[in-house]
Amino acid sequence: MTQPRIAVIGAGLSGLACARGLAARGATVTLFDKGRAAGGRLATRRAEAAGQRLQWDHGAQYLTARGAGFAALLAEAGAAGWGEAGRFVGVPGMSALPRALAGGLDLRAARHVVALDGAPGAWMVRHHEASRIRPGQALPEAAPAEDGPFDAVAVTLPPAQAAALVARPAPGLRARLAAVGIAPCWTVLAAFGTRPDWPETLRPEAGPVGWLARDSGKPGRDAATECWVIQAGPGWSRAHLEADAAEVAPRLLAELPVAPPPIHLQAHRWRYSLVEQPLGEPCLWLPAARLGLAGDWCLAGRAEAAFDSGRALAAAILG
Ligand SMILES: Cc1cc2nc3c(=O)[nH]c(=O)nc-3n(C[C@H](O)[C@H](O)[C@H](O)COP(=O)(O)OP(=O)(O)OC[C@H]3O[C@@H](n4cnc5c(N)ncnc54)[C@H](O)[C@@H]3O)c2cc1C
Missing domain, CATH: 3.90.660.10 (Polyamine Oxidase; Chain A, domain 2)
Structure with a gap:
């Protein structure tokens, strides 16, 4: 049986956790992030x-770990204790953690994903060079690059950004994403x-x-x-x-x-830092569309919630 090809949009902690969970079970994963490296809000x-x-x-x-899985991940990524017991940071900076976790993954950095096209089971990811995208301005005239087809797509962006990307393939999610609050x-x-x-x-x-x-x-x-x-x-x-x-x-x-x-x-x-009103579910997975969403906003305003959500989405995708 051929291994599924899965696109993960966003290489913050939730995207990394999702990608690692998928890759560990043999899926072929491609990660896209508009940043110059993995990490998102874990940044230096x-x-x-x-x-x-x-x-x-x-x-x-x-970062703090309530669960054994996140504690093990922090140890693997080389986190060190800081200040009060139970507080951990990356060394020599917080960004060292996501960089370590991205090791071995196929990460397309500095790619701003602008559309998910195609169809369930044959998704195409369209993206531009991130430096060419200006917030609030029209997209570049040149056609975006595209990758695919992918059997499934995991969108791991903050809810407002995820909403823009899934508006066409999953219009029914709009109200649920709009109800999430992030300060x-x-x-x-x-x-x-x-x-x-x-x-x-x-x-x-x-x-x-x-x-x-x-x-x-x-x-x-x-x-x-x-x-x-x-x-x-x-x-x-x-x-x-x-x-x-x-x-x-x-x-x-x-x-x-x-x-x-x-x-x-x-x-x-x-614009998006700590979650105030979470979705209240570990992730969103639309089996018919083969499209899922994850992020800290699903569960709580803590990095561990991003990890838990990404892992939950990987499990949902692979059934
Ligand atoms: C100021 C601040 C302080 C915080 N303090 C703490 C703390 O002390 N302890 C704690 O546990 N948590 C803290 N957090 C929260 C923690 O950082 C987050 O919970 C966690 O990092 C979220 O991970 P994520 O993967 O869900 O989202 P993100 O880290 O936001 O990842 C989303 C990724 O998607 C990418 N992206 C967005 N749009 C696109 C697109 N169109 N195409 C391609 N890529 C895209 C972004 O570049 C980003 O890398 C803090 C956050 C902030 C901002």
Whole structure:
């Protein structure tokens, strides 16, 4: 019997878990992601300033494992403990985890998938070079590249992006995807020449700032640098969603006790960060269409939920 050919759209943790689950059972898997590498919201940003190499985990801050499967995956990917017991991070950055998990998989990076065509059991995936896609603008005039046919497709994108991709092949999912809620998160990446008088981590109960952490205190980072992550809470992030990044960074910094002048300061807007209203099922699988959806948004706002969802979809696809 020939092995099924399956396309997985999205190489965040849910897509990686799905692809690995499928490949482990002999399926031929092709992963597509618009990013330059696997990882999605498990991400690390790098920069240089004042002769220093700087880095920050600007997405997920630390991972926790309730289940044995996720704990084993973290160990396999080389995660190290950080701070409170049970918190794990990638080394030398969070992005090291998805890179390790993507090893051996057929990953087409920097490909922005724009359409799923064909028919159940013979899906074609159409994609453009990611750098040619501009949010809110028309697609490039040139015809997209295509791959396929695939026996099944797994879409592992945040719900709004998944909804756009499955609108034509699965119009019945629209209302269910629209009911899922994910908070945005403005994240400031700051570096200083000397250490600010701040605690190593802080989760304020009130005010615009929702989380503060000294990234350079994580294992495997350059402890001589002072790289800090400041996240706005969901309310503030939502209220300032369309604000200018150049204004957001100093505004959030000003909410904290006075710090030395930063040598680097930038803000990153995550439109989708932590799930507030999940779907309430491990994944969505349409057997007649041979089309499935997975992501943290199916279950909860934690990386482990993305892993559980991706694994559940792999099991559903292979029956
Ligand atoms: C600021 C922030 C802080 C967080 N903190 C924590 C934390 O401390 N602990 C924790 O457990 N979790 C945290 N999370 C949540 C955690 O990061 C997510 O639950 C998890 O990474 C989601 O994985 P995913 O695969 O479901 O989605 P994603 O990681 O979003 O993966 C989706 C992938 O799809 C790709 N993609 C999107 N559209 C297309 C397209 N059209 N074509 C091709 N590819 C596409 C994207 O590039 C991305 O790689 C945080 C998230 C954020 C943003």
